[in-house]
Amino acid sequence: MEEQILNIFCEDTSMQTNKSKINRLGVISAAILMLLTACEQTSLTSTVTTHEVIESSMIENQTTAPNTNIESDPIVLDSKNEAPLVLPQKEEVTKDLYETGKPKEEPVLTNLLHSTKNSTLKPIYSVGKGEVAITIDDGPTSHTEELLKVLRANDTKVTFFFLGQNALSYPQSVTTAVYDGHEVGYHSNSHPKLTEMDINGQKKEFEIGLGNINKVDHNLITLFRPPYGAYNNDTKVLTEDHNMKMVLWNEDPRDWSTSDPSIVTQHVLSQVQQGSIIVLHDRPSTIAALPEIIKGIRKKGLKLVTITKDKK
Ligand SMILES: [Zn+2]
Known part of the structure; x- marks a missing residue:
């Protein structure tokens, strides 16, 4: 009997121990579960953060790109994450949208259908002795009317390289540019490479x-400037087939790299010399810089000309 009671007691104690073990296990499991959930949430948060960074950098990079639908993006940007990641890329991407550097003929890609004709066309890189030509690419835009006003006020003629698709959006600016006596060249329809x-x-x-x-x-239209200054033998063949001359540049003040007009002016005037064809873009900071650029060029005793109109 005594043994039986002891057994029951022991059994009971053992059960109680098991119960308390189960309880402890339960607490531990719950703790693990909570930890796992917390980890998952942290991982989710970091995924969202990464996603936000990617999105924010994409949006930042697209600020000057066409066909961007920023408003439809539901992701709220975390401004803390933007600066260090976005700034180095921004210049790179912005640079890719404009004419810059020293253009030179590129080889035809061998896997592409190409012309069998070998073009002897020589692109124009400079104007005459004592002359300087200001060329403005990528218009017309919503800023072109202001640009034309500035040029009129400074009694200056430039050469525009207009995009076909933009001409349809801002037809009035094209006709005003022609009416004002500027030279109008062609710069492709949609700015492809x-x-x-x-x-x-x-x-x-x-x-x-x-x-x-x-x-x-x-x-x-007799003048053509290929987007980015990127051309190959096929581009030259087509330029000749359309009875056009190809106009490139020999002065690149990188006006796209700053929004400060005084820097644009400084870049232009530090490089300009007789024969310069200056590549500029239809941008507010460039437009704001033009009066000082024009004044500075004239002060050096150089004559502002268009590429060919003045010689007709
Ligand atoms: Zn361009």
């Missing part, structure tokens, strides 16, 4: 873009 396209793609770009500008301006 022509050297990455086969001859048919380049041809289509020429025809659509020129067609769009001619809907607005019926004058014959």
Whole structure:
């Protein structure tokens, strides 16, 4: 009996121990579960943060790119994450949107359909002795009316390289530029890198873009500047086929790299010399810099000309 009671007691004690073990296990499991949940939440948070950074850098990089739909993006940007990641990329991407550097002919990619004709066209890189030409690419834009006003006030003629698709959006600026006596050149329809396209793609770009500008301006366009200054033998063949001259540049003040007009002015005036063809873009800071640029060029005794209009 005594043994039996002891057994029961022991059994009971053992049960109690098991129960308390189960309870302890339960507490530990709950703790592990909580820890796991916390980890998962942290990982989720960091995923979102990474996502936000990627998105924010993408949006930042697209500020000057066409067809961006920033408003539809539901992600709230964390401004803390933007600066260190975005700034180095921003210049890189912005640079890719504009003409810059020293243009030179690129080889035709061997896998692309290309012309069998070998072009002897020589692009224009400079103007004459004692002369300087200001060229302005990528218009017309919403800023072009202001630009034309500044040029009128400073009695200066420039050479525009207009995009076909932009000419349709701002037709009035094209006709005003022509009316004011500026030279109008062609800069493709949608600003693609022509050297990455086969001859048919380049041809289509020429025809659509020129067609769009001619809907607005019926004058014959004789000057072509390839986007980014990127051209190959096919581009030269097509330029000749369209009875056009290719105009590049020999002075790149990198006006796209700053929004400070005084820096644009300083860059232009520190490089300018007789024969300069200066590549600039239809941007507010460049427009704001133009009066000082024009004044500075004239002060050096140089004459501002268009590429060919003044010689006709
Ligand atoms: Zn351009």
